[in-house]
Amino acid sequence: MIFGIPLQAFLGQLLIGLINGSFYALLSLGLAIIFGLLRVINFAHGAQYMLGAFFAWLLLSYFGIGYWPALIVAPLAVGLVGAIIERTMLRRLYSLDPLYGLLFTFGLALTIEGTFRYLYGASGQPYATPATLAGGTNLGFMFLPIYRGWVIAFSLVVCIGTWLVIEKTKLGSYLRAATENPILVQSFGINVPFLLTLTYALGAALAALAGVLAAPIYQVSPLMGSNIIIVVFAVVVVGGMGSIMGAIVTGYLLGVAEGLTKVFYPEASNIVIFVIMAIVLLIRPAGLFGRDV
């Protein structure tokens, strides 16, 4: 027994927390990259997550393209949409106060969500679990749907992979350098505007990837992004704005914290993350993994 609930139930809830944490981690990762490198607070991230899920659904219902190809095609498509947004609109705001970027992406999110709600309604669309991942196994302490296990494993791989690319590869070093001192990097013959477009597209694609992963679990609904985006922002703030590793670790941690709250005091499960955020900000204003500015 732990805190009055059986150990088995406790372990089950821990695992559930990790699954939700996987989505938080994937989403906050994209946000942290965009903020860390572009200094843009991307409020359209939730909409891009929703777009990923919707692209997967559209591919399946209109072209018969299943889950596995969608896992690649949908993020690419949303990445492309992201690149176009960055090229044609967002780029013009870099020289202005970050507030403008925030307002622009917020407006964009409302527009995209409103359009999809108009086209497809609010109840959402069903998306079946791929046959190879259907069913579940009994772990002894809980019944784990295979698909959820896959979500944990896959998101871990993607998170660590992305971190490695940005922190350990040459491309990543260009990216980081380009944001530190764009003029200097440009003078070395590196196409900085292209790098920035690439960064935004990567962030959007990560959101879309999380969307495709979420499609078989949740209803594919125009509202799915706005429900989750605020939580993800809290994750990024707790992790430390712009800290990529911070976003990943905090994502999983807060997922677990939320999961446990659902057992002990379910009514508070939608605010516990914000309470943690407030406490962290009081003690460490730069976030758990952030550097003081």
Next chain:
Amino acid sequence: MTKKLLTAFAMMLASSTAAFADASDGKVKIGILNDQSGVYADFGGKSSYEAALMAVEDFGGKVLGVPVEVITADHQNKADIASNIARQWYDTEQVDSIMELTSSSVGLAVQALSKEKKKITINTGAATTELTGKQCSPYGFHWAYDTHALAVGTGGALVKQGGDSWFFLTADYAFGYSLEENTGNYVKENGGTVVGSVRHPLATTDFSSFLLQAQSSGAKVIGLANAGLDTSNAIKQAAEFGIVQGGQRLAALLFTLAEVHGLGLEAAQGLTLTEGFYWNRNEETAKFGKRFMERTGKMPNMVHAGTYSAVLSYLKAIEKAGSDDGDAVAKELRALPVNDVFAENGKVAENGRMIHDMYLLEVKKPDESKEPWDYFKVLATIPGSEAFIDPAKSGCDLVKS
């Protein structure tokens, strides 16, 4: 001196607004106030506004020789926003009555406000029996369904099939409590037990944690005392965790055609549910359904058809009363029988509850569905007298005992 002036000014203001209401200001204005962007946007939403417009057109567009106008707004499921809109509608836009009012917290707030202003509300979207119980109003009517009818319908059907122990997943606000309480009482009265419940916030996306608790409770039936997208998500995820395969049954207590359409027959098949309307029940309902479909792109559920009926009855009552004054119309609404596409021989009780038959429905298997939106089998008709609380026992002080 200033105090006197102020008092005089206030009295002037008060009397002038009162005069406006009596004079009917040259038109009858109905407000459709509901959720148009959140989890209940398909449950009622913009389509309810279309249903109201259809009723006005069918009535001829005019009552007592003045035009009827319908306006609409989104309350975002927030009682404070809803109250502000309602106040503004009454005070500056000469709205005569507000209808639909999805979400129980909103319904209760706006009904209380309208009672103060002596304006008619006809609620078709919210579920709580409180509207015609302790918090009833002489000007407040409850039209399409309520939590008691859902408990008797869906709850009753499952208890009869041997589901005698229940665990509830309850939306954490007035509606969820009311639905859980009504269903729980019904289960207990019929010899069953309630082994536990968990309250989740409105618009929860992940139910796995709650479902796991329900699963380990060992209850035979998991009662979903929530609505809209919340219920859809819970059902979808219950399948993932093998809950139905494990021998537990799901009771989607408030689930309508709109949500079945969103979830798809594959996931929804076999569910038992209760509605006050099904478009494919007879020729007349099918004709109405198709007209509605042409305007909105979807078939109506009980909220949409109920809103149509509410607007139509309201206009009939105005005509009979010869005035749009709240007291006169409320009296006629209680006196007139309701006979339209939604209700046959419906009648309005003293507490404001419109008593009509409800239908126990089962969601068809994908291969049983012959055309788009052909989703339900009608299992039974629940007579109004069984579906709804006996007005004398409702706790409403308007009912003379």
